[in-house]
Amino acid sequence: MSEPASLFARQRPRLLRIAHHMLGNAGDAEDVVQDAFLRWHQADTSAIRTPSAWLVTVVTRLALDRLRALKLERKNYPGPWLPEPWIHGANDNPAPDAHAERDRALDYAALMLLERLSPDERAAYLLREIFAVEYGAIAEALARSEDACRQLVHRARERLGKGEPRRHASA
Numbered sequence: 001m002s003e004p005a006s007l008f009a010r011q012r013p014r015l016l017r018i019a020h021h022m023l024g025n026a027g028d029a030e031d032v033v034q035d036a037f038l039r040w041h042q043a044d045t046s047a048i049r050t051p052s053a054w055l056v057t058v059v060t061r062l063a064l065d066r067l068r069a070l071k072l073e074r075k076n077y078p079g080p081w082l083p084e085p086w087i088h089g090a091n092d093n094p095a096p097d098a099h100a101e102r103d104r105a106l107d108y109a110a111l112m113l114l115e116r117l118s119p120d121e122r123a124a125y126l127l128r129e130i131f132a133v134e135y136g137a138i139a140e141a142l143a144r145s146e147d148a149c150r151q152l153v154h155r156a157r158e159r160l161g162k163g164e165p166r167r168h169a170s171a
Contacts, residue, residue: 004045008037011052014131015059021126022063022119023070024111032062056133057141060123064142067119117156124149125156 015036019029036058048054114122123142127133128149133141138149 004040004051007045007051008040008055011055012037014052015055018056018126018131019059019063021110021114021130022060022122023066024114028066028070029063032059032066035062053137053140056127056131056137060127060141061143064119064123067122071119113160116159120144121152121156121159124152125160128153129157 012033015033016029019032020026023029023032036055039058040055043054045051114126117125120142124138127138127141128135135146135149138153139146142149142152144152
């Protein structure tokens with residue numbers, strides 16, 4: 001395996017978690033990470049100073065693009081949209097079966113909370129609070145200023161703290 005391919009393979013689980021937390025769908029997360037792999041394969045990796053930051057940026061932007069496309073699809077969807085829980089593979093979660101149900105319930109609860117956020121708030125919040133990414137890198141990934149990203153994270157914390165949905169569904 002070449003060095004760029006092995007570097008991507010090491011980052012893949014993290015990229016999948018980022019994409020899944022943003023999208024709420026394992027299939028879409030896999031698609032985004034696969035698209036990121038294709039872009040990584042086509043890029044001049046020797047010119048990339050921080051490969052992990054580059055990959056997080058690409059996955060974040062691809063997930064945001066997918067969220068915007070899904071927004072249109074969900075508008076026309078007849079029923080309530082619910083995110084699907086992440087099904088951990090054998091290599092992702094070596095915990096005994098007794099913990100599997102709890103893990104799924106926690107994943108689902110986290111996804112339901114994140115549905116309260118706009119796509120940009122979700123991306124900024126996840127990158128900062130879950131993956132401890134610095135504001136400068138978040139700003140680069142979202143193509144915004146650092147102050148705007150700080151504000152996005154602040155608004156996301158407030159919205160999650162209030163417990164109110166982002167929008168109310170009509171009857």
